[in-house]
Amino acid sequence: MSIAISDPETMTELIADCKCIPDTLHAELPLPQPTAARRWTHDDICKCAPQVDGMEMFV
Numbered sequence: 001m002s003i004a005i006s007d008p009e010t011m012t013e014l015i016a017d018c019k020c021i022p023d024t025l026h027a028e029l030p031l032p033q034p035t036a037a038r039r040w041t042h043d044d045i046c047k048c049a050p051q052v053d054g055m056e057m058f059v
Helices: 011-019 042-052
Strands: none
Touching: none
């Protein structure tokens, strides 16, 4: 069986391609569980503030 593969050009094509993957090829590994994010500290805020200062002009 020969299958021609081309790169999808739209998200719709990508989703359609993924739906065509046979079940036998799907991974049966458990998905990793997200870890809790570390709480922000005052130092984190002080380091990040200068990086975003003036970014409102890009919104």
